[in-house]
Amino acid sequence: MAESKVRKAAPPKAKPAAKPRKPETRLAMVRRARRINRELAELYPYAHPELDFENPFQLLVATVLSAQTTDLRVNQTTPALFAKYPTPEDMAAANPEELEEIIRPTGFFRNKAKSLIGLSIALRDEFGGEVPGRLADLVTLPGVGRKTANVVLGNAFGVPGITVDTHFGRLARRFGWTTEEDPVKVEAVVGEIFPKSEWTMLSHRVVFHGRRICHSQRPACGACPIAPLCPSYGEGETDPEKAGKLLKYELGGQPGQRLKPPGNFPGEAAARADAAAHQGKVADMAVGQ
Structure with missing residues (x-):
């Protein structure tokens, strides 16, 4: 009995290898980092220490x-x-x-x-x-x-300083500012990227972002206005609607952590207005996809 001939399927064509990205130059990284800081300043104009204190x-x-x-x-x-x-x-x-x-x-x-x-x-x-x-x-x-x-x-005391807590260290690495894990080394590396006058407010903005959007688990990438500047985009939820549900504190419609905010804090109305503006940016991002 003649053996039936089995036609072998042609092997699938290999996908062309993606072109590797060119390594980011030091100058390009510094420019991107400083733009991230400017974007965060717009997103969190009221960034402040979230511990209540009077002295x-x-x-x-x-x-x-x-x-x-x-x-x-x-x-x-x-x-x-x-x-x-x-x-x-x-x-x-x-x-x-x-x-x-x-x-x-x-x-x-x-x-x-x-x-x-x-x-x-x-x-x-x-x-x-x-x-x-x-x-x-x-x-x-x-x-x-x-x-x-x-x-x-x-x-x-108004003395510039970079506060490297868990949020700041995590975001500094996600943003590609450093690969260091040791807080002292992170502080030194980041301090060389930004003017000293920016150190304290930079710390507040990055920590705010880490608590509200760029979480340790399930970062809300799809609701992040600085996603185009972030080399780690995609580590978290990228769908804008799903990501929007991950937002915390005022961006998610909930109060922040201070019980006695300082007198010059913009207050709940400003936070609501900022949250509305943020949601508008998220909607624009969804339309653009």
């Missing part, structure tokens, strides 16, 4: 408490804390167990209480009860690293 000591304490928790949780905790311990002298003399109980909601309360009492003692004994306005002095305080020091310097 440098309160900001220092709140920033120490903010580790491994949300600013909102800290803002819910600090009113009772500062009512009981309004000054470094008061906190230096605190009963550790009583202090721990007040700050318990922020997590890691035993270590944080130890740091707060330690830094308060140092402020009392070494700095006359005042928070120093120099980085070299601040980082000598228990529980205070460069990130916390830069927060205090930039927002309580």
Whole structure:
């Protein structure tokens, strides 16, 4: 019996290899980075520190408490804390167990209480009860690293500083500004890209964007106005409608994290107007696709 002839299918034609992108030059990266900063300034004209504070000591304490928790949780905790311990002298003399109980909601309360009492003692004994306005002095305080020091310097003393928290580090890498993981190295690299006068506000804008749009999990790429400038576009949801549902805080129609915003904060009306403008940009992006 003759064997049936089986016709072999022709192998599929290989797709032409995509042309590799040319490596971005240093100059091009710097220009793109600074444009991202300008775009973020338009998106978040009201960017600000999201911890409630009325003086440098309160900001220092709140920033120490903010580790491994949300600013909102800290803002819910600090009113009772500062009512009981309004000054470094008061906190230096605190009963550790009583202090721990007040700050318990922020997590890691035993270590944080130890740091707060330690830094308060140092402020009392070494700095006359005042928070120093120099980085070299601040980082000598228990529980205070460069990130916390830069927060205090930039927002309580007007000294430019880059605050590299988890949001800032994540976005700096996604934006292609650096590949560094170490916060100190990220700070140094990014500091060379932007003028010193921009450092503090850049920090606020990038952190705002990380909390509202460019999340750690499921970034809302399809709702991001700076998507055309981002080499990491596509890591998250690209459909504008689906991405719009991922937006947080005022961009998602919810309040931010401050319970007592400063007097010069534009307020809810400005946030609503900005959110509406953002939604308009998202709609334009959807039409253009």
